[in-house]
Amino acid sequence: MTSLTTNPRAVLCHYARDPDRRPHCTLTAEITLGRVALCGSCAAARSTLGKGMAAVPLPPGPAVDVLDWVAEAALAAGRACADLDAAVTRARSAGCSWARIAGRLGVTRQAAQQRYGHQRYRHQLPQRNEG
Ligand SMILES: [Zn+2]
Numbered sequence: 001m002t003s004l005t006t007n008p009r010a011v012l013c014h015y016a017r018d019p020d021r022r023p024h025c026t027l028t029a030e031i032t033l034g035r036v037a038l039c040g041s042c043a044a045a046r047s048t049l050g051k052g053m054a055a056v057p058l059p060p061g062p063a064v065d066v067l068d069w070v071a072e073a074a075l076a077a078g079r080a081c082a083d084l085d086a087a088v089t090r091a092r093s094a095g096c097s098w099a100r101i102a103g104r105l106g107v108t109r110q111a112a113q114q115r116y117g118h119q120r121y122r123h124q125l126p127q128r129n130e131g
Contacts, residue, residue, distance in 0.1 A: 013039035031055040
């Protein structure tokens with residue numbers, strides 16, 4: 001079960017992050033099946049296996065604001081990139097080779113060095129713009 005921090009009472013459907021598989025997901029969870037929260041559309045489409053569990057309705061609350069989700073995801077992505085930059089810089093400072101860092105990143109040594117070798121540029125967190 002996931003709630004958006006910008007709207008702490010809105011509960012995201014388990015399938016909201018899988019638009020290819022569940023294109024008709026309405027994003028806002030309405031029921032829970034154990035620890036899985038589902039919107040009405042995904043609850044109706046659940047497998048016969050899942051239909052053996054009793055659905056527990058969630059209390060009425062605000063709908064997921066998809067643009068709030070966009071903003072939150074962009075912020076999280078910026079933070080993750082900054083975190084990765086810092087981790088690579090610290091690994092280099094600790095004497096780790098580019099080959100070892102690349103192995104952990106799942107890329108070639110050359111790709112890791114090209115991406116992080118000129119470190120000191122900073123990922124910019126998304127700007128707050130209106131309009
Ligand atoms: Zn859904």
